[in-house]
Amino acid sequence: xxxxxxxxxxxxxxxxxxxxxxxxxxHSRTTFLAKDEKLSLIxxxxxxxxxxxxxxxxxxxxxxxxxxxxxGLAQIMVKVMKAKANDGLNKIHQxxxxxxxxxxxxxxxxxxxxxxxxxxxxxxxxxxEKGDPKFAEDGANDAANEATYCENEFNGKSPxxxxxxxxxxxxxxxxxxxxxxx
Amino acid sequence: MDRTNNxxxxxxxxxxSLPIGPHEDEALVESRGKWKARxxxxxxxxxxxxxxxxxxxxxxxxxxxxxxxxxDLKQKTIHSHKWKPVSRGVSAGVSEKSNxxxxxSNNIGGMLFPWxxxxxAWQRTAFHFQPEENWxxxxxxxxxxxxxYHFFYQYNPNGAFWGDIVWGHAVSRDLxxxxxxxxAMVADEWYDQNGVWxxxxxxxxxxxxxxxxxxxTDALVQVQNLAYPADLSDPLLIDWIKYPKNPVxxxxxxxxxxxxxxxxxxxxxxxxxxxISIGSKMNKTGIALVYDTKDFKTFERIEGILRAVPKxxxxxxxDFFPVSTKLDIxxxxxxxxxxxxxxxxxxxxDDRHDYYALGTYDENGVDFVPDDTNKDVGTGLRYDxxxxxxxxxxxxxxxxxxxxxxxxxxxxxxDADVAKGWASLMGIPRTIVFDKKTGSNxxxxxxxxxxxxxMKRCKFxxxxxxxxxxxxxxxxxxSQLDIEAEFNIDKKDIEKIKQTNEEYNCETSGGAANRxxxxxxxxxxxADEGLSEYTPIYFxxxxxxxxxxxxxxxxxxxxxxxxxxxxxxIFGSTVPVLEGEKLSLRILVDHSIVESFAQGGxxxxxxxxxxxxxxxxxxxxxxxNNATEATVTASLNVWHMxxxxxxxxxxxxxx
Numbered sequence: 001x002x003x004x005x006x007x008x009x010x011x012x013x014x015x016x017x018x019x020x021x022x023x024x025x026x027h028s029r030t031t032f033l034a035k036d037e038k039l040s041l042i043x044x045x046x047x048x049x050x051x052x053x054x055x056x057x058x059x060x061x062x063x064x065x066x067x068x069x070x071x072g073l074a075q076i077m078v079k080v081m082k083a084k085a086n087d088g089l090n091k092i093h094q095x096x097x098x099x100x101x102x103x104x105x106x107x108x109x110x111x112x113x114x115x116x117x118x119x120x121x122x123x124x125x126x127x128x129e130k131g132d133p134k135f136a137e138d139g140a141n142d143a144a145n146e147a148t149y150c151e152n153e154f155n156g157k158s159p160x161x162x163x164x165x166x167x168x169x170x171x172x173x174x175x176x177x178x179x180x181x182x
Numbered sequence: 183m184d185r186t187n188n189x190x191x192x193x194x195x196x197x198x199s200l201p202i203g204p205h206e207d208e209a210l211v212e213s214r215g216k217w218k219a220r221x222x223x224x225x226x227x228x229x230x231x232x233x234x235x236x237x238x239x240x241x242x243x244x245x246x247x248x249x250x251x252x253x254d255l256k257q258k259t260i261h262s263h264k265w266k267p268v269s270r271g272v273s274a275g276v277s278e279k280s281n282x283x284x285x286x287s288n289n290i291g292g293m294l295f296p297w298x299x300x301x302x303a304w305q306r307t308a309f310h311f312q313p314e315e316n317w318x319x320x321x322x323x324x325x326x327x328x329x330x331y332h333f334f335y336q337y338n339p340n341g342a343f344w345g346d347i348v349w350g351h352a353v354s355r356d357l358x359x360x361x362x363x364x365x366a367m368v369a370d371e372w373y374d375q376n377g378v379w380x381x382x383x384x385x386x387x388x389x390x391x392x393x394x395x396x397x398x399t400d401a402l403v404q405v406q407n408l409a410y411p412a413d414l415s416d417p418l419l420i421d422w423i424k425y426p427k428n429p430v431x432x433x434x435x436x437x438x439x440x441x442x443x444x445x446x447x448x449x450x451x452x453x454x455x456x457x458i459s460i461g462s463k464m465n466k467t468g469i470a471l472v473y474d475t476k477d478f479k480t481f482e483r484i485e486g487i488l489r490a491v492p493k494x495x496x497x498x499x500x501d502f503f504p505v506s507t508k509l510d511i512x513x514x515x516x517x518x519x520x521x522x523x524x525x526x527x528x529x530x531x532d533d534r535h536d537y538y539a540l541g542t543y544d545e546n547g548v549d550f551v552p553d554d555t556n557k558d559v560g561t562g563l564r565y566d567x568x569x570x571x572x573x574x575x576x577x578x579x580x581x582x583x584x585x586x587x588x589x590x591x592x593x594x595x596x597d598a599d600v601a602k603g604w605a606s607l608m609g610i611p612r613t614i615v616f617d618k619k620t621g622s623n624x625x626x627x628x629x630x631x632x633x634x635x636x637m638k639r640c641k642f643x644x645x646x647x648x649x650x651x652x653x654x655x656x657x658x659x660x661s662q663l664d665i666e667a668e669f670n671i672d673k674k675d676i677e678k679i680k681q682t683n684e685e686y687n688c689e690t691s692g693g694a695a696n697r698x699x700x701x702x703x704x705x706x707x708x709a710d711e712g713l714s715e716y717t718p719i720y721f722x723x724x725x726x727x728x729x730x731x732x733x734x735x736x737x738x739x740x741x742x743x744x745x746x747x748x749x750x751x752i753f754g755s756t757v758p759v760l761e762g763e764k765l766s767l768r769i770l771v772d773h774s775i776v777e778s779f780a781q782g783g784x785x786x787x788x789x790x791x792x793x794x795x796x797x798x799x800x801x802x803x804x805x806x807n808n809a810t811e812a813t814v815t816a817s818l819n820v821w822h823m824x825x826x827x828x829x830x831x832x833x834x835x836x837x
Binding site: 111123126131132139146182 | 341342343344345346376377379398402404439440441495496531532534595596597599600601746747
């Protein structure tokens with residue numbers, strides 16, 4: 001009985017390739033999740049943070065769908081933190097140019113936002129990348145605190161409330177997310 | 183980050199001339215020249231009064247009792263000072279009305295002005311190990327070799343935050359006066375490209391030095407690498423060689439690639455092999471893996487684990503060593519015998535605290551079993567109840583002692599760290615011995631060499647401190663002190679008070695402002711005369727339901743600073759006090775670090791303190807007793823401490 005081996009061989013090869021691709025590797029940082037698994041990863045991760053909505057919005061706006069683990073989600077949050085810190089610093093510069101009042105407070109806030117950009121964020125990025133997440137938690141916690149200290153500088157009449165709240169809330173979400181990695 | 187081969191030459195460092203011998207420091211001149219007996223200085227207060235927005239704690243009536251040392255034969259000025267609890271008072275020159283800006287809470291309102299350079303400059307320590315600038319974390323590979331103590335540390339050459347980690351290096355003759363050397367290792371190989379992380383030294387019987395350390399590879403895997411000195415005839419061990427066939431250990435299959443770090447010093451097994459442990463976790467159970475080796479180049483994974491404790495999370499910086507149950511000396515890491523107990527210590531990633539347990543070790547079964555399973559590794563005793571992490575011991579063969587190093591991080595904001603240009607300290611190295619009296623804990627004590635920094639002593643004997651009073655100790659400026667004190671509660675007071683079920687917990691107690699019958703009482707360090715800032719270090723005694731006394735020892739940072747961007751926790755724990763023992767404490771004050779030891783080192787608390795006012799000549803020392811019933815008698819010795827000149831730029835190394 002003659003059989004045509006070519007389609008059979010092709011079939012077996014394709015099966016083998018398929019199997020190899022779908023075996024999750026224990027040494028790999030990312031595993032392959034189906035779309036609804038990724039969605040529930042995002043939801044489950046965000047549920048364990050102090051602000052579910054901010055968490056969800058931040059991740060969705062930043063292609064979180066391509067990420068498959070909590071470390072990846074936390075890395076996205078750190079990018080969002082950086083964007084909020086830049087927003088804060090830009091607003092501070094604007095207000096400083098206008099030159100009306102609260103000069104000391106604005107200068108102090110400038111120092112705090114620069115510290116977030118120069119120290120907290122690089123520390124968090126490196127810690128998450130290299131696998132020592134506690135330093136990322138420290139960086140995120142500090143960033144949230146710096147925003148609070150900045151807001152307190154104005155004694156109730158802050159021109160930066162929107163930016164400080166955003167910085168604080170995004171940082172608090174990031175810290176809570178990193179805690180899930182410890 | 184790009185890494186050039188010459189990166190270790192781009193980093194600035196300070197060289198120091200080689201000293202002649204171990205006692206050259208005795209010829210050192212007093213650093214700041216302020217330690218003569220002189221009247222209290224008031225000029226600094228004028229500057230402070232002009233700053234409007236200060237809140238303060240202050241008694242509204244009366245003044246503070248001032249005590250001068252018995253040795254000075256000065257007159258006592260007797261006033262009485264009533265202790266005022268929580269509500270914030272008014273600082274001089276500010277009327278009550280302006281206080282509507284500030285709420286009662288410690289962390290809102292308060293100081294509106296940013297840190298200035300004078301305040302930040304004061305924070306640098308005089309006799310604790312710290313590099314000239316930038317960030318430091320874990321101690322690495324401490325060892326004693328050819329007359330020198332070597333100390334390595336995690337260091338960021340590029341900023342006052344964690345990152346770009348390499349190995350700093352320093353040497354000392356006495357664990358106190360340090361000389362900075364070039365970086366020992368940088369991230370110049372694929373197997374440590376992303377981090378030259380923590381490791382430990384093993385000194386072999388033939389004098390070889392083995393350094394095992396964790397590298398984060400170019401693929402972000404945590405591996406263990408071998409390094410050794412390039413030239414063992416160089417007592418300064420300046421140059422190091424990385425074994426060409428690194429890594430010597432990679433994560434085993436069941437362990438995540440980022441949960442495999444901080445190899446221990448090795449100890450000899452009865453088979454003549456060297457054994458090490460590496461901390462890790464499986465889900466949330468902290469574990470310690472075990473490996474054997476003959477040459478530190480090939481390792482054999484030993485089945486089983488040294489210990490596992492559920493819910494403790496990742497175990498970092500595992501340390502494992504024997505202690506003598508009979509003698510007050512340290513033991514070599516390989517020591518064995520009948521009068522030997524074992525200590526297993528871990529740093530918990532989850533809560534940034536260092537825990538230890540005493541127990542027995544079965545070499546064959548590869549088992550560490552704690553004496554008390556209710557006080558297991560990671561759930562029981564801590565070396566220190568304050569800021570204290572990633573600690574590591576080594577055996578000092580020259581003085582037959584086991585010495586403990588620990589990383590003391592900052593408790594301020596990153597903004598302040600960036601402004602001052604540095605972050606983190608090391609604690610003063612401590613000796614560790616088994617507490618023969620209790621049998622259930624270790625004793626830690628600052629190495630005796632720190633006492634060489636003691637200068638003028640002020641002695642106070644049997645000073646009676648009434649309930650609700652504060653006593654200024656007239657010793658002059660109080661930023662660099664070594665204090666030894668004993669306290670006695672009047673027996674009549676103990677007998678007459680009722681028994682109680684009160685469980686005192688330093689952390690949730692509200693601190694020294696909350697009064698009990700038999701506490702709190704102790705010392706106020708880094709306090710200004712107006713008591714707008716102060717840090718109580720105190721005992722709090724409770725008479726329990728069976729008439730037994732239970733004692734807590736705490737360090738209260740809640741009113742340590744008017745600044746709102748510093749940590750204001752209260753740290754501490756219970757401390758065993760045995761029949762017949764007086765309450766005793768020791769405190770090392772060195773600018774922004776305070777290290778406190780109760781009952782000879784049974785309970786230790788390290789804290790970071792950042793005052794804005796109680797600095798330079800305004801930093802004072804007080805005795806206090808805020809108990810409601812107990813009269814307390816205190817005797818103390820207070821020494822002013824010299825600087826150790828660790829970062830003195832004047833000193834140069836001759837090549």
